[in-house]
Amino acid sequence: MYPVSEAFLRAVKSNTRRYFWTGTIVTKSGTSYEFGAKEIVKGSGYITRQCCGSTEIELGTVYAAEMGITLLSDIDRYTLEDAQVTLVFHLVLADGSLEDVPMGIFEVSEANRLAKCLELKAYDFMLRFDRSFNGFETVGTAYDFIVLCCKMCKVEFANKRADIDAMPNGSVTLSAYTENDIETCRDVLFYVAQVLGGFFVINREGKLELKKYGKDSVMKVEQRHRFSSSFSDFIIRYTAVSSTNKRTQTAEYYAVDPDNGLTMNLGVNPLLQFGLEETREMLCRNILTDLSVIQYVPFDSDTIGNPALDLGDVLTFAGGQADEGQITCITSIQQKIGGRQSLKCVGKNPRLAQAKSRNDKNISGLLNQIEDNAKTGKIGIHTFTNASAYTIEQTRVKLISIQFASSEENHMQFFAQIVVDVAADPVERSAEASGTVVVPFPGGSSGSDTDGSDGTGEALDEGSSEKDMAGSAAGNASGDEDAGGVAAGDGESDAGSGNGSEVSVDVSLPVKWQEDGQAVCHVMFEFNDEEIVEHCPVETWHSGKHVLSLYYPIEKVVANYTNTFNVYLWMENGRGVVDVGDCIASVSGQAMAAEEAWDGKLEVEDYTERFAVGGGLAVNGFGESLSMQMKETVKRNFDVYFAEKPGIGAFCRPVEMEDV
Template sequence: MYPVSEAFLQAVQGNTRKYYWTGKITTAGGVEYPFDQEDIVKGSGYITAQCCGNSEIELGAVYAAEMGISLFLDIDRYTLEDAEVELSYHLRLASGAYETVPMGIFEVSEANRSVHVLELKAYDRMLRFDRAFNGFETIGTAYGMMALCSTACGVELAQTQAEIEALPNGSELLSIYPENDIETYRDVLYFTAQVLGGFFCINRAGKLEFRQYGETPVMEILQKHRFSSSFSDFVTRYTAVSSTNLRTQTSEYYALEEDDGLTMNLGVNPLLQFGLEETRAELCRNILTALSAVNYVPFDSDTIGNPALDLGDVLTFSGGQADAQQITCVTSFTVKIGGRQSLKCVGKNPRLSQAKSKNDKNISGLLNQIEAGKIGIHTFANASEYSIGETDVRIISIEFASKEENHVQFFGQVVVDVEAQAVEKSTQASGTVVIPFPSPGSGAAGNAGTEDGSSGMEAEAGDAEDGAAGEETTDISVDVSLPVTWTEDGKAVCYVTFELNNAEILLHHPVETWHSGKHILSLYYPIENIVPNITNTFNVYLRMEDGSGSVGIGDCIASISGQAMAAAAAWDGRIDIEETVGLFSVGGGLQGKSVTDVIAVETMELVQKSYSDTLTAKPKIGAFCRPVTLPVSGDSE
């Protein structure tokens, strides 16, 4: 329940009350249009919200609240795209003062205009989480998952990290792997709320709030406060949970000691698929502990209304056919502006659950559905080093097959250690040099002119020092221009060539320019119109100019992924042989480039195979004035 004063609770249950509604429309541009009770078309406004479906209690609910209203306002409906509407309820207390209760913030989805009336339909910020989830591998606590969704969708969190970690499973690490059926951030919230044993909703301040089902009543609704009501003759309670484990292809069952109630089926929760078996069991039992608080009598009632009531509030009813000893919960409500408030609690009869199996292990149909849309992937990692030079070197080769005609995607990442050719550069350096030059007739120059050499010899040492210190100099500036030459690191150019089924792809040739050092080369190519049921080969070649490069073992990783891909491509009996012959000369005049020789053997065995060949006779080339002996060797592993 929204926190209100005791005077409010007394006034809202009185035989008569005085109240009014106000609101404000704020456009995306920041323009505000306030309105009051007189601007609202009578009987047009409503707010409806729910945390469960129409038949049973749910865990992980992420329902959006809806608001509709008609206003006597002259506002251009085209300016209301992405506008927000805030509503407030004002109740007069016994003291004569009015207490205000905010009723929520809603974002306009439809705006219709008639001659005098503007009709609005809006939803709360839960719809923001309908954005596509990136699907990346994610590991974190429940609060981390909430913060991820909050940041990506622009909705603040109502609770702190400490508050979430204090909940059941709140401090446990949860994992999301790419193999899941999560499509939106709203799905992430759904599975996170399941793990925490509750549901998510948007509170009155527009923030994402997690709530649990409780056992403590917040208020009592008397018979005189109800226009109509209907109560079930059973109590909905849960004593077990079941969760599907895809790894073991079973539905695991966890129950209390006295298992005579309903079973909550958690389905295939991606956050409960990984980790130790003990950890999974502990998570499910914590969920069961939180769920065991559900002990509610389903009901449906029209009341005089208390706008402070929220989803998940526990109530008691007394008078008439109500049982004052039992509790119930608000799983949905509808507030009419200026009218009644409808409250509802859903639930199933535990006695009817005995007719169905609680531990259904036959999930083959579910698995078949997952398998039909499963993304297949073929990966590659180099097991040998590559030296990149002026000729094309194949660094990636992936064989794949598809069961049906579709398209796949190639991704690759290569770490290349580049050594660029040094570049010599020169220029002309100019500047001014200052040279100090002694002035004529001073210091040593004056002593040199003394005719009496003996008197100079008899001079005291102190006089000589004074003479040296007293010399005068003149600075002379000289313009100097000198040639300067230096060597610096150059730039190597790397060319990428894609090849599909021995046919070069001409439309796309990535090029990178690098200085010396290690660099990451990221590659991508979409492959369209794959012919089904045949083996396809995708190759990637590298060559470099103005330098050389090397790719170490394991520094090249790549994959091809797509739907309906075969688990493995069968060997079609083809053997590819390449030969390498070192650089040689013929008669000192003709030269030939090196040729690569590689014999590849593909088997299904996890062992290394080696092959070698030896020529007993050395081949010779004639007709060049004299025979030329060629060195030949072959060895492949």
């Protein structure tokens, strides 16, 4: 529920109330048009929002809100393409003051001109997420996936990282591989919302917001506030979830005891396809925990309306056929501008849980396998997009990691494009500046004769030494020029005006300054844990944003084996930042398998920041890599051992750390 004052709640429930609506239209060119109650055709305006379908509660929904209105306006309809419409509800309180409630921001999709009116239909920013999203292979938390979609579609995210990470599945690292049905960013949000046990909406400020079903009532709706109402005779309860495992082609079922309620069918969620069985069970049971709060009575009611109500708000109804001891939830709102408000909560009867619903997913239809690319000659592709930001410094950073397989021995091609924001270390420069300084020299002597017969003047020879410039040169009374220089003037002129001469001095001064340096970016390729030493690209950059394009042909790809291609970056004389979504990469080739084989190898990596050993040895970074191998015997058991021991070396004296 939008936060409003107690005075607002009292005024909106009163028998009589005074209110009005206003709005603003802003075109793409920046032109703004204001409109009020006089411009709105009575009964023409509405706002419709929903978070579920028409039959049952759903998880992961990403519905867009719709707004329609007819205005008495002469605005040119051709200028309203993608224009933004903002609506505000104003309520007059008991003391005569106004309290405003924003009703949302919408983008115009249709603008029709009538004789004297302008019909507008608009939707909120959820439609921006219909942008195409190529299949990618990456890992990250739920927040990382959400922020990546928001950045691509230019929509702000209302929730904080701490709020998402605090959710039961919020801090779990999720994986999405190429073999999925993700087509748009909206699909990605749908699957992420399922994992988090909620749904997405665009709030009144135009930001994407994740909401969950709750159990705390925000308002009681009395009988006198309802024009009509209908309530079901059952309570919606969920006691199980079902998720299809595409790899094993089975439907995994998790329930609580007693299992006598509805089952939430999650279908084939790409974010729930990979990982250990225990991890999948933990994710699904956390979703089931979020669903366990649902104890709603389905209803349908026309009310006098409270524009502060939002989707997911829990209500209680009193009077008439309503059961005041039960709660319900808003899954659909239709607000008439200047009229009544229609509220609805959908749900299925748990007593019919064993019956097959038309909304149940056909698992066999969702388990279509990728056809054999080797026979058809199609080129397969595995793509990668970074869901987290990386800082590139002196320590190697694994920026790209792509796993792929081929059904036959073949060769592949690796491509990547990375946007790096570089901050190069400043460089101090020094030089000597040489030049000539002109110094005014005072002229005229108090002992000069006024008639100038015996007067003297100082002569300056441009090529003379410093000693000559300090001495006096004889001059004649007529002011003749000396052969070695120019006379300052005759004695009569000196005594009369007091003018002097100019002295030029050659000087040389040291100068120091700082200028933008050049950062050196190193690239290292690694294929199946073997460093590729014959090709190591290097780029030299000044500060600013740069594009790093990479290519490498991958030869001798082993058939039916999981291959891993890694790219490492590190930088000298500066640092770089690769923001979320600024790294895209792909491995493509023929006969790429739909599913990769696992070779039984696990890798664990650990990194630490700069630290000091003792008092004199400083280490910029420390990386540790442990390899684990499993040996399976006839008895179906295995041994685990470390193939390598980590060690810290200093002054050519390695120190080994024993296993614990």
